[in-house]
Amino acid sequence: xxxxxxxxxxxxxxxxxxxxxxxxxxxxxxxxxxxxxxxxxxxxxxxxxxxxxxxxxxxxxxxxxxxxxxxxxxxxxxxxxxxxxxxxxxxxxxxxxxxxxxxxxxxxxxxxxxxxxxxxxxxxxxxxxxxxxxxxxxxxxxxxxxxxxxxxxxxxxxxxxxxxxxxxxxxxxxxxxxxxxxxxxxxxxxxxxxxxxxxxxxxxxxxxxxxxxxxxxxxxxxxxxxxxxxxxxxxxxxxxxxxxxxxxxxxxxxxxxxxxxxxxxxxxxxxxxxxxxxxxxxxxxxxxxxxxxxxxxxxxxxxxxxxxxxxxxxxxxxxxxxxxxxxxxxxxxxxxxxxxxxxxxxxxxxxxxxxxxxxxxxxxxxxxxxxxxxxxxxxxxxxxxxxxxxxxxxxxxxxxxxxxxxxxxxxxxxxxxxxxxxxxxxxxxxxxxxxxxxxxxxxxxxxxxxxxxxxxxxxxx
Numbered sequence: 001x002x003x004x005x006x007x008x009x010x011x012x013x014x015x016x017x018x019x020x021x022x023x024x025x026x027x028x029x030x031x032x033x034x035x036x037x038x039x040x041x042x043x044x045x046x047x048x049x050x051x052x053x054x055x056x057x058x059x060x061x062x063x064x065x066x067x068x069x070x071x072x073x074x075x076x077x078x079x080x081x082x083x084x085x086x087x088x089x090x091x092x093x094x095x096x097x098x099x100x101x102x103x104x105x106x107x108x109x110x111x112x113x114x115x116x117x118x119x120x121x122x123x124x125x126x127x128x129x130x131x132x133x134x135x136x137x138x139x140x141x142x143x144x145x146x147x148x149x150x151x152x153x154x155x156x157x158x159x160x161x162x163x164x165x166x167x168x169x170x171x172x173x174x175x176x177x178x179x180x181x182x183x184x185x186x187x188x189x190x191x192x193x194x195x196x197x198x199x200x201x202x203x204x205x206x207x208x209x210x211x212x213x214x215x216x217x218x219x220x221x222x223x224x225x226x227x228x229x230x231x232x233x234x235x236x237x238x239x240x241x242x243x244x245x246x247x248x249x250x251x252x253x254x255x256x257x258x259x260x261x262x263x264x265x266x267x268x269x270x271x272x273x274x275x276x277x278x279x280x281x282x283x284x285x286x287x288x289x290x291x292x293x294x295x296x297x298x299x300x301x302x303x304x305x306x307x308x309x310x311x312x313x314x315x316x317x318x319x320x321x322x323x324x325x326x327x328x329x330x331x332x333x334x335x336x337x338x339x340x341x342x343x344x345x346x347x348x349x350x351x352x353x354x355x356x357x358x359x360x361x362x363x364x365x366x367x368x369x370x371x372x373x374x375x376x377x378x379x380x381x382x383x384x385x386x387x388x389x390x391x392x393x394x395x396x397x398x399x400x401x402x403x404x405x406x407x408x409x410x411x412x413x414x415x416x417x418x419x420x421x422x423x424x425x426x427x428x429x430x431x432x433x434x435x436x437x438x439x440x441x442x443x444x445x446x447x448x449x450x451x452x453x454x455x456x457x458x459x460x461x
Contacts, residue, residue: 014026015050018350023047124146127156131162136166139163154195158191161190174267185228187206187270189270193397195400200230200291201430206278228246235377235378239292285429290404291404292406301369310389312393315328316348317395325442330359336450342456352368385398385405390410402431404431411436437449
């Protein structure tokens with residue numbers, strides 16, 4: 001029989017691994033045994049918030065504080081949840097209570113505290129703080145510490161890149177579009193997986209002659225470079241290596257790859273800066289084409305079985321800043337597509353077995369691809385996407401992966417979407433196969449879901 005503290009640690013470890021249903025079960029057992037136990041209430045509240053149940057999570061954290069208000073972490077996490085709910089005045093009060101209990105705690109540099117002091121997000125925000133203080137050496141050290149804990153943390157990669165640039169650490173100069181006299185160009189990925197996929201659509205413009213140069217405001221750059229080297233998220237390396245034969249692909253690791261400092265690399269540029277050189281006018285987008293192809297050797301776990309279209313779905317992002325605006329309740333999405341006559345397969349990463357089972361009990365079947373790691377095996381995810389008739393997703397990496405594959409993808413957008421989706425249009429200049437379905441009012445998904453249902457119902461079977 002585990003002790004109370006051991007049970008808490010078990011639940012917390014499950015929570016950190018993304019096994020939310022199992023973690024919630026353990027927290028529930030603790031609270032059944034010791035009703036009102038403040039640490040269990042606090043951590044279960046954070047778990048519910050991670051699953052998108054912000055109101056319930058906030059209420060549990062408030063119960064934890066009512067039981068024991070002597071620790072700073074619950075107050076700071078309470079502030080974070082209140083901020084996410086738009087209750088900014090209450091959030092400021094909660095943060096003030098946390099600061100009164102621990103004026104020097106790291107959480108103040110993190111703006112709103114995270115779950116543990118040594119977490120990657122906190123180290124990343126320490127890096128940002130050092131940058132603002134004009135200390136790029138310390139900022140670089142903290143960014144490296146964050147990436148050691150979470151190599152996929154996009155903000156930490158951006159912080160590291162900023163610190164390196166401030167310190168002049170790249171041996172190559174920043175490229176400004178000039179011919180490189182027989183040298184190669186290093187393009188290094190930044191930000192998140194979706195950003196890397198988006199900006200990768202520009203790489204063929206560097207390595208191939210354009211068929212639409214007459215329609216472009218910028219001359220083709222093919223021939224100006226002896227070659228191109230791309231440093232990218234390791235999960236994307238198989239996809240890029242297969243699709244970009246003119247590019248040497250280097251997977252990003254915890255330490256810089258020696259190939260990034262090869263003597264024939266004449267210049268470097270972050271991938272997010274390529275649009276400034278290559279997309280100077282609307283007509284330049286006409287040269288963009290899907291850049292990826294699914295691996296034909298990968299067998300998708302779920303295929304279409306009948307006349308009903310197979311739709312791949314993704315509805316959630318764990319991005320703490322934008323998740324509450326972008327996330328669509330799974331039940332709402334699934335019921336809409338089911339009523340429109342679609343079969344569904346989960347493309348969403350994370351543990352959603354419990355939610356999928358609950359919908360199955362209501363007669364709404366959604367396939368979970370067995371054996372597919374939908375977060376880290378992006379090559380396998382691409383194969384599953386290619387086996388669907390259509391992808392319906394929110395603004396997350398799945399949208400960009402489907403778009404870069406040239407696969408039909410319908411993107412559900414919030415009232416104030418990210419810059420790349422622009423405003424007032426239902427297509428995307430980045431991805432020709434994408435169609436956009438926008439909220440008419442903030443927080444109301446009925447309009448875009450209704451439009452998806454209408455359009456899906458009109459498709460030939």
